[in-house]
Amino acid sequence: MDRYSILTILAPAQGGDILLCKHNKTRTPYVVKRIELLPTTKDNIAMEIQAYTLLHSFKPNMIGANHVLKMTDIFEEKERCHLVLEHCADGEFYKILKSLPGQHCDAASAKAYFAQIAEGVYYIHQHRLAHRDLSLENIFVSSDGTLKIGDFGLAVVVPSIATKAVGKLYYMAPEMYNCPQGYDPSKVDVWSLGILLWMLLTGLPLVNNSSADDETFAFIQQYGLRTLVQVWNLSHLVPEEALDILEKLLIADPTKRLSMTDALKHNDHKMRFSKSRTIATTAEGMILLAHDNASNRNYAIKQIRISRYTQNTISREVAAYQVLTNAAKFASHGSKHVLQCYGSVKTNKNHILMLEYCARGDLYNVLKAQQNHRCSPSMARNYIGQIARGLHYLHQNNLAHRDLSLENIFVQDNDILKIGDFGLTVQMPCSTTAAVGKPYYEAPEMHYGIEYDATKADVWSLGIIFWMLLTGVTLFESSLDTDVTFAYFKRWGIRALVQTWNVHDISPEALNLLEFLLVVDPCKRPSMEDVLAHKYFRHISLL
Structure with missing residues (x-):
């Protein structure tokens, strides 16, 4: 514990305790789960470490990642294992719910909370884990109101068949009580999710346990959840929209219960x-x-x-x-x-x-809103630099866009540009002969009917975009020899075209970059690494 100072003991834990600590150098608060290394705790500790490692080893940007507690460090000291976890300042969700009037949420808040929990469970399942102990007590609330699922000591890797009944009685699925051949742990989580939604809406546990011995459970199996809501006079707390998904989550037969993928699809979100x-x-x-x-x-x-x-x-x-x-x-x-x-x-x-979401829309409309429908020299340099970096990133990941255009680049409020619309994208290496995209931006080799390098076609499109940023007009109707302007360009080059059209506002460096990008022969056209090394970009940050 040399790197951490203990501020207080938050709660006891099986075989140990939960500590609120701060990092001695950064002063950042963390929760440290300190567990004795005993025969009765070693399996749970090992599973929890494995779960946290799996959950945060990849896919950090997928749906639900922000709704799973993160482990930042782990170490052993004095026959104890220490799991260092992110600190959720508002504590257990159970206590938050119990502090509300009636100990339940209004329908809108329940919907929002349920969405966060469902996404967290989806994320867990996508990482081939099932929690098996989902409950209000194992969900934590950060200072900004974000819910985080934690406590993975009873988790298991899936797909698998489990046989042991674990978790808290209110939340345990029916198959845990009577399934000698074993049960699917991921479907158990779905049942628990349904119980959580019910408790968010009503403040009450649905059943004491989901076995035939429980009168409420037996009633639901015979008459249905909808009838129970009417009998208990809870229609004002359980709206139709929520009841619809509850009926799909709380199905006794696990084979008919929703998967988490289906739960997120429910009613088109x-x-x-x-x-x-x-x-x-x-x-x-x-x-x-x-x-x-x-x-x-x-x-x-x-x-x-x-x-x-x-x-x-x-x-x-x-x-x-x-x-x-x-x-x-x-x-x-x-x-x-x-x-x-x-x-x-x-x-x-x-x-x-x-x-x-990019609030300013596509770059085409942003450009059309500028004076003379073109950028200032500094704006053009900034924008083409951002697009070049994005395109280089695509190529680094073996993707060629094939439809790079002003219409497929989007602008955020902070003037950050984003390349989107990947419906024509191909993974490289790829044999492609199709002429695709918008005619203004298509590279000449797309019209030859032979295989071409799609990444080099992207570089051509980048050159066309740069021209349009600088001038506000298209360069060609198409890159076919039947196009008079293209034929002139192909014979005499971009400098001659600039002089003929009497274009005065293109700097020598910008004109040099245009020449560098708009090479008719794709074999002589630069890669994106070469483009970013061009002297035009030397005065702007590429970080």
């Missing part, structure tokens, strides 16, 4: 999001601005109708976001210039992507 407005419509669907009731943040919800025409686009976009989310290089400086996807679900009719 009605338990989680409130729609504000439609941002855009497309031939394939729409983009919605949605407010996340759990985190109080806005997201762009991309809803694509599933059809034979959209299947490839959907699969490419989902695959690209999956690569980017799981990328080992996610901390790279370029990652912040790629739109983040926080999850996707598939319903009967739509595929839904939950995306980072």
